[in-house]
Amino acid sequence: MYGFSEYKHYPIYLRCYALFKEFGEDPPETEGEATRRLSREQLFTLISAASINVGSSMCYSILGPFFPKEAEKKGASNTIIGMIFGCYALFDLLASLVFGKYLVQIGAKFMFVAGMFVSGGVTILFGVLDQVPEGPVFIAMCFLVRVADAVSFAAAITASFSILAKAFPNNVATVLGSLEIFSGLGFVLGPPLGGFLYQTFGYEVPFIFLGCIVLLMVPLNMYILPNYEADPGGHSFWKLITLPKVALIAFVINSLSAGFGFLDPTLSLFVLEKFHLPAGYVGLVFLGLALSYSISSPLLGLLSDKMPHLRKWFLVFGNFITAGCYMLLGPVPVLYVKSQLWLLVLVLVINGISAGMSVIPTFPEILSCAYENGFEEGLSTLGLVSGLFGAMWSVGAFLGPTLGGFLYEKIGFEWAAAIQGLLPLTSGLAMGLYYLLEHSREGRSIPQGVLTTEEERTALLPNEI
Secondary structure (H helix, E strand, O other): OOOOOOOOOHHHHHHHHHHOOOOOOOOOOOOOOOOOOOOHHHHHHHHHHHHHHHHHHHHHHOOOOOHHHHHHHOOOOHHHHHHHHHHHHHHHHHHHHHHHHOHHHHOHHHHHHHHHHHHHHHHHHHOOHHHOOOOHHHHHHHHHHHHHHHHHHHHHHHHHHHHHHHHOOOOHHHHHHHHHHHHHHHHHHHHHHHHHHHHHHOOHHHHHHHHHHHHHHHHHHHHHOOOOOOOOOOOOHHHHHOOHHHHHHHHHHHHHHHHHHHHHHHHHHHHHHHHOOOHHHHHHHOHHHHHHHHHHHHHHHHHHHHOOOHHHHHHHHHHHHHHHHHHHHOOOHHHOOOOOHHHHHHHHHHHHHHHHHHHOOHHHHHHHHHHHOOOOOOHHHHHHHHHHHHHHHHHHHHHHHHHHHHHHHHHOHHHHHHHHHHHHHHHHHHHHHHHHHHHHHHHHHOOOOOOOHHHHHHHHHHHHO
16 A cells, blocks of 8 residues: 555565566567566666565554554553554655655655655654653654654655656556565564564564664665656646546545555454454454455556556456455444454455555556646656655545544444445445446547447458458
């Protein structure tokens, strides 16, 4: 997502290698040759991107099962806990815009490696916060460490998206969708691993263990990550975001990331209070969302690249299904449906698939819209699109937990989730109306009696033969 977004290790890399055999830099020798192998550079790019997806999603999701309870013991209210989760996204937003704009000047590889290094160290620091005095000092330190983590991972993720789009220019959705396997695995591993380590060893060990894993990835990426050089471009974020289609897609990204962010501080508290599960098992509830999202994303990405006309349908109906899922999470009292654990997990599974339908097409849709409106093809534009994607995801990821924590405290989880569902419902309606208007404009732009390209070809072929 970055903001769900998330990963595993070497056996998965080999699977990724097999999945991407068809994508190569050189054309096939014959027309019947169906497969093309990844170049060494592309394979290393995939491994590096997978490593940052694993690290970022695990660092983000590990807090869910136990941190809200620990923060309550230290004197933080539910609203403050939501803000601690939400501040990550706020500074991720600001950092993504800056890093996206100056990606070429800083250097994509340096930004990637430096961001990962800082994040590993900051994650370890998060593990010693239980030694800080309770009250305002603890809260202030939580905000400080969370902000540093957000800025460092914004650098790494922005660079990662740009490098991937540069290495796989014709298969952006497929590659990003397939890498969501690793994002999903990070979210899958984060909550249960954090919960069980917390139960077994206490507060410090989950963060120290994860921080060390991230740091160990740094020398690997220094060695294998390709270094792309490019000239700065002349376009700006403002020109990109003021394109109507891009602005609406940005709203879609906001609504989906807000939904994911809403669940971070609220779902674990709801499950603990409603079903009385131990912290380790609370983490397993998150698996429904993470697994379904990560497993469905590669297929959705492949369909998005092979059949671009499906993207509009994914964007619209994915949002509608997601909205329905949030109505059923509680479920909302007006439905008169009893809250049950199996129903909650089932809804999370469906939500993971529907969110993937909406998230995966957004990056290639923004990129194609930018190229259609005069943005130059190259690393500079890729940096702008990557930064914009990260920034818009972060807007929702800030609003989701912040507003979610407040609503949970005031009106309970059931109504808070239903209100959250209004965002994807609105964004789905907005995208649907835009595509209808776009289709009607295209229809009017073709004069009656004038053949389209396909009709011309059909009419001329018999004569040519």
